Amino acid sequence: MGNKVYFMIKTAEEAGKEGYEEALKGLEAIPEVESVESVSGDYDLVARVDVPKRVVPIANKILENGGVKHIEILRVEPLEPNPFMEEVCSIPGGEGVLWCAQCGLCSASCPNVAQMDYSPRKIIALIRAGKRNEVLSSNSMGVCLSCYLCTVRCPREVKITELMHALEGLAVRHNLSSPKTSTPTMHRFFVNSIKRNGRVHELGLMLRFYLKTNPFAAIKMLPVALKLLLHGRMPLRARKIKGTEQIKAIIEESQVMGGAL
Amino acid sequence: MKHYSYFPGCSSEATGVAYGISTQAICEPLEMELSELEDWNCCGSTPYGSTDELEAICIATRNLALAEEKGLDLVTPCSSCYLTLNRANSNLKLYPELKDNVDRILAAAGLKYRGTVRVRHLAEVIVNDIGFEAIESRVMNSLDGLKVAPYYGCQLVRPELGFDDPENPQSLDRLVESLGAEPTPFPLKSRCCGGSLMISEPDIALGLVRKLLESASDNGAECIITACPLCQTNLDVYQGMVNAKFKTKFEIPVLFFTQLMGIAFGINGKALGLDKGVISAKRVLKPFQVVAK
Numbered sequence: 271m272g273n274k275v276y277f278m279i280k281t282a283e284e285a286g287k288e289g290y291e292e293a294l295k296g297l298e299a300i301p302e303v304e305s306v307e308s309v310s311g312d313y314d315l316v317a318r319v320d321v322p323k324r325v326v327p328i329a330n331k332i333l334e335n336g337g338v339k340h341i342e343i344l345r346v347e348p349l350e351p352n353p354f355m356e357e358v359c360s361i362p363g364g365e366g367v368l369w370c371a372q373c374g375l376c377s378a379s380c381p382n383v384a385q386m387d388y389s390p391r392k393i394i395a396l397i398r399a400g401k402r403n404e405v406l407s408s409n410s411m412g413v414c415l416s417c418y419l420c421t422v423r424c425p426r427e428v429k430i431t432e433l434m435h436a437l438e439g440l441a442v443r444h445n446l447s448s449p450k451t452s453t454p455t456m457h458r459f460f461v462n463s464i465k466r467n468g469r470v471h472e473l474g475l476m477l478r479f480y481l482k483t484n485p486f487a488a489i490k491m492l493p494v495a496l497k498l499l500l501h502g503r504m505p506l507r508a509r510k511i512k513g514t515e516q517i518k519a520i521i522e523e524s525q526v527m528g529g530a531l
Numbered sequence: 532m533k534h535y536s537y538f539p540g541c542s543s544e545a546t547g548v549a550y551g552i553s554t555q556a557i558c559e560p561l562e563m564e565l566s567e568l569e570d571w572n573c574c575g576s577t578p579y580g581s582t583d584e585l586e587a588i589c590i591a592t593r594n595l596a597l598a599e600e601k602g603l604d605l606v607t608p609c610s611s612c613y614l615t616l617n618r619a620n621s622n623l624k625l626y627p628e629l630k631d632n633v634d635r636i637l638a639a640a641g642l643k644y645r646g647t648v649r650v651r652h653l654a655e656v657i658v659n660d661i662g663f664e665a666i667e668s669r670v671m672n673s674l675d676g677l678k679v680a681p682y683y684g685c686q687l688v689r690p691e692l693g694f695d696d697p698e699n700p701q702s703l704d705r706l707v708e709s710l711g712a713e714p715t716p717f718p719l720k721s722r723c724c725g726g727s728l729m730i731s732e733p734d735i736a737l738g739l740v741r742k743l744l745e746s747a748s749d750n751g752a753e754c755i756i757t758a759c760p761l762c763q764t765n766l767d768v769y770q771g772m773v774n775a776k777f778k779t780k781f782e783i784p785v786l787f788f789t790q791l792m793g794i795a796f797g798i799n800g801k802a803l804g805l806d807k808g809v810i811s812a813k814r815v816l817k818p819f820q821v822v823a824k
Contacts, residue, residue: 361584362622362629381723385735413732415739416577417723418689422697431690438581456731457578464579464590468572470541479730487733497768497809503546512570516593516640523639524586527632 271400272322272349274304277332278313280340290314293337302328313342320349325372343371346398354402357440363432366424370394376420376430386410387448390420390430393437403446411438412451452483465521468511473504533660535651536598537565538616540609540760541573546768547609547760549804553789554608554653556803560669560796561661565606568598574615577727588629589636591619596637596644608653608789610686610759611726616650617692652687654758654788655694658702663709671797673711674819679791680717680752681707682743684762688721697721703756703788710795719746724765733772740765741773744781753815754784756791763787767809784812794819 279297282289297306297317304318321328325343332341345368348355358364370391377389387408388396396405411434420430438454441447447454459478463470476495480488498504511517543551558565571594573579579587594616598605607613623630623646630646637644657666681703689697698721704714724743725736743766747755757763767785774781785808793803794816805812 362626381739382735385732411581413728413735415685415723415726415728417685417726419685419698419723421690429690432580435577435581436584439584442582451732453728453731454581456727457581460576460578460727461582464573464575468570469544470573470576472541472545476730483731494768494772497771498546501807501809503548503764503768503807505545509544511572513572513593516642517572517590519640520589520593520636521586523636524583524589527585527636 271352271398272320273325273398274347274349275319275321275325275328276344276346277317277319277329278309278342278344279315279317279332279338280312281314281337282339285337289337291337293335296335296337297332300328300331303332316344322349345369348398348400352398352400354400354405355397358397358433358436361436361439363429364436366426366428366430366433367394367397369426370428371426373425375423375425376428379419379423381417381419382413382415385413387450390434394428394433402444405437406441406444406446407448409448409450410434411441412448412453414438452479455479455483463508465517466510466514467508468514468517469509471505471508473506474508532562532564534564534566534603535606535656536601536603537567538571538574538594538598538605538607538609538612538650539567540607540612542609542760542764546764547787549807550608550760550763550787550789552802552804552807553787553793556798557789557792557796560798561657561665563656563661566601566603568594568601568605571597574612576611576615580615580618585629585632585636588619588622589633591615592623592633592637592644593640593642595619595648595650596642598648599644604649604651604656606651606653606656608758608760608787610652610684611761613650613652613692614686614690620646620648620650652694652758654687654703654706657792658706663705666706666709666792670710670795672795672819674791674795675711677712677815677819678715678751678753679707679712680715680747680750680755681720681788682717682747682755682757682762682766682785683721684757684759685721685723685726687758703758706788707756707791710791712791712795715747715750715752717747717750717752719743724762726761726765729765729769736765737769737773737776740769741777741779744770744773744779744783748781748783752783754786754791754812756786756788758788760787770810782810784808784810784815786812
């Protein structure tokens with residue numbers, strides 16, 4: 271699935287006006303380049319390029335131009351309809367896939383990238399390529415720590431952590447969650463606890479989770495549970511709020527509206 | 532007397548009960564009044580946001596609607612509640628379409644939120660509204676020579692809500708100093724403890740906790756302080772599992788910053804929930820346990 275890529279281009283300053291002219295002429299000679307416009311600010315030109323497959327060969331072609339000093343991806347939009355990308359963009363936090371520059375700082379910052387099927391950078395590349403199943407059935411969201419290190423470092427202010435959460439929600443809705451991680455199951459029990467009581471009952475959540483996913487793990491966790499009980503940190507009974515009817519009304523009305531936006 | 536609405540969060544009733552107790556205990560010396568938000572519900576945290584975005588925002592916003600009636604800043608000691616409630620606020624401002632939907636859903640539950648509540652973390656309130664000078668003046672029991680590793684974790688400083696630097700925060704270090712203690716260098720002070728992945732992906736989370744304990748103890752820390760109930764649980768309750776898995780011998784008490792403040796203010800250990808810690812802080816704190824009155 272191809273994309274329309276907008277490149278910001280800085281021309282070689284030392285070459286002056288001639289460098290600019292050379293860059294412009296060279297760019298217009300590349301068949302994939304649809305249009306070139308001059309801009310003011312940190313960059314000199316913006317080129318709209320049709321990228322049928324991979325962006326790197328075309329970026330390299332642009333960089334071969336002697337008048338071009340530096341390029342950066344400004345925005346990526348699908349060439350053909352990309353329903354998956356549209357779905358992702360419609361969720362708060364998901365729209366950043368449009369302006370990710372694929373620099374990879376998110377992947378380099380992630381404490382858990384080694385455990386992921388696809389790094390955060392690759393997840394965005396796959397969304398742009400319309401690969402719904404690959405993305406939603408990957409374990410990447412399930413091992414995301416929500417530590418927000420990628421988010422604060424992203425030079426494009428892509429909310430990568432939020433994107434991960436949005437993708438996990440989509441995976442749950444489409445029933446595609448990876449069997450390699452039980453994080454979505456843990457989340458489900460957490461949410462169910464809120465739906466029932468308005469608050470999370472940690473003991474109930476943990477018991478239900480371990481019984482569902484791995485009763486043997488429950489035995490391994492017994493010392494932890496005992497420590498919590500002995501130190502008065504694990505009430506046996508759940509506390510219910512008075513406003514559970516309000517919670518119920520909120521959930522029912524949300525579902526009428528079709529869930530996530 | 533400074534007055535706030537108070538959002539304790541679910542942990543304060545269970546794994547983080549000592550956080551709730553010690554927060555209440557230091558209010559008086561700090562001349563702070565925290566009025567618990569009546570009938571608050573769970574903020575939804577990361578799990579709800581990863582399940583259904585719209586529902587998650589509405590569930591979080593119920594609390595904001597309840598708090599708006601009181602007209603005070605809403606203070607929470609939990610980093611995850613702080614992030615989640617702030618996120619609801621900012622998403623409602625950023626996405627008008629979302630706001631319309633949330634308004635309609637809340638109306639079905641008889642609620643209305645105009646968007647005026649400021650959500651703040653307890654640590655931020657204590658540092659900015661009370662201030663180090665006032666804290667210093669309340670110290671009866673200077674913690675001279677105690678080496679403390681200030682652990683910030685993730686969601687207190689990230690994503691950036693303006694409280695402190697997202698990667699090299701300093702405010703808890705200053706707080707430790709104002710109590711007379713010595714903040715130790717702690718290179719991993721804002722690295723992740725694994726959060727709730729301790730339940731679903733324990734191998735990953737235990738490895739992260741090990742690194743944190745190592746970093747703190749290599750730098751000479753006698754105890755760690757945190758500002759998040761989940762961080763405290765992972766570092767304290769699971770320390771034994773880390774030792775068993777990695778053949779390590781860590782025995783570092785992990786306190787809430789509010790407990791350390793209470794000790795310096797001369798409040799007795801029981802009133803600060805010190806008995807709730809799995810790794811006992813008795814030995815480390817013995818020289819400083821002078822009870823007031």
